[in-house]
Amino acid sequence: MFASVVDGACEGSGVSGPILIPRRFVWPYGGTTVFLTGSFTRWSNHIAMSPMEGCPAVFQVVCNLMPGFHQYKFNVDGEWRHDDQQPFVNGSCGVVNTIYIVREPDILPSILNTETPGRSHMEVDNMEANPRMPVSDLEVSRHRISVFLSTHTAYNLLPESGKVIALDINLPVKQAFHVLYEQGVSMAPLWDFFKSQFVGVLSAMDFILILKELGNHGSNLTQEQLETHTIAAWKEGKFQQFRTLDSNGGSYPWRFVHAGPHECLKDVALKVLQNKVSTVPIIHSSSEDGSYPQLLHLASLSGILKGICRHFKHSLSSLPILQLPVASIPLGTWMPRVGEPNGRPLAMLMPSASLGAALSMFVQAKVSSIPIVDANDSLLDIYSRSDITALAKDKAYARISLDEISIHQALLLGQDATSPSGIYNGQRCHMCLRSESLYKVMERLANPGVRRLVVVEAGSKRVEGIISLSDVFRFLLG
């Protein structure tokens, strides 16, 4: 699906031969005999480093390197060392320093001042327990991912043969959610027949808002009116509500977020993040004025992430940030530690809580899923916004009150009666450990049905955090 793009082809043309960039390596921590080795010497040749005049504790050597990503290490008096003041990663060869050579030769750094005190000892205590995230590693990884996303279009997200569901805006809301439930999707684009345009998206959040509206005593909607209330009328009422709410502040643009097949993946991902939507319909129009639109696909972050993982699968060393454990990265929502100031709390519920409490949390806390935990905060299940379509089964929404049904009962509705597994199906709760690498997390989030991973403690399954697709993309895109 994704054609591989040679990085060299995107470089500036006109260069006939390879350019070697001189780079000075410094070992300022003393020793008797210091050697340098790295990926540029195939880890076999050891380059002797010379002590600087006047500074017996500082060793240096100048090497000519190809532009790109390199790793290196020092051998000091027979012991392998790395410079923890320079960027380093924990790879298959142990801890190695990393360096990224840009095409333009850097100005050589000024000669080290003879009066600069050099550290004679390096603290290696607890280095593995809490590895730092080097800033240059982050920039290198972000740059490479940005280049990949900018050189691939939304057309690459289309499967060889795909199927998309769309709804007419004059469809009754009740029938619309039956369609979503029957087809196993959680959202669909909306088609306006008279305008001959796609005008919006209906999602599970709309159904949540409708159920809460029905639950209000002063609701304008009744059960009978739900039969004939159309999507267009519901969207219009929603638009009026938002306009009223934001009459004091700035305007809230209620517009249809979509993309064309020729837009690059970076623009599609930014549209998802900035508009706080989960999918972007890919719509193509062969005419200039946008008439006769063709619906091609529903692009999501998981499809884009799948492309990233597939592209960099065999060159993970070029993305050093992906090899860090997720606990060391400012990513996701975490349980506050003891003594830490309380940030945004992680929303969790017990299975005996009411479905109404879950729906209120979806609306107010603006989360898309809630971990369901026991009294010890151990993970039992997860309830997502998309699970609301299960209420369309046997018209359960018409027979229940939101505050009288528990989350446990709502989850049972979503279970397939013929499913051999128990009610707490392990496949529904996608979990990971805090020590797993970012790449492992990304690989699992790239599966279409997985939108978030709950970080749990090994053994007890106590909830420690949650990492969603949008968290990963906000981190990678910067």
Added chain:
Amino acid sequence: MSNSHSENHDEATVVGFEVPKSPDSSYNNVYPGNEDEARDPPMVPSHLQHTLLNYPANRDTAGTVPLPKNVILNHLYIENRESPRSVVALGFTHRFRSKYVTVVLYKPVQRRGNTSI
């Protein structure tokens, strides 16, 4: 057949090697009856039934369905349901560059008394 060589021999035919006689009922020139002409041709080609509209498009499969047969491309399908419903599904499969897209649009059925679509 006759040649000079056979004049010296009798016309002896070995038993079992006689020239077989042509069957009486092998050939005829009967005009076809009208029973075939009484049957109407099919309404549509039968391979139009191989549509992709019955495959699920749920999120777990990322909306992937098998590759379509070329004959079903650019045809508009309407959902066939016995009982009257207030919603009807329209399906359409077309090719966009080198990929195929199947779109299913759900529309309300216009109610006009006894009018049936």
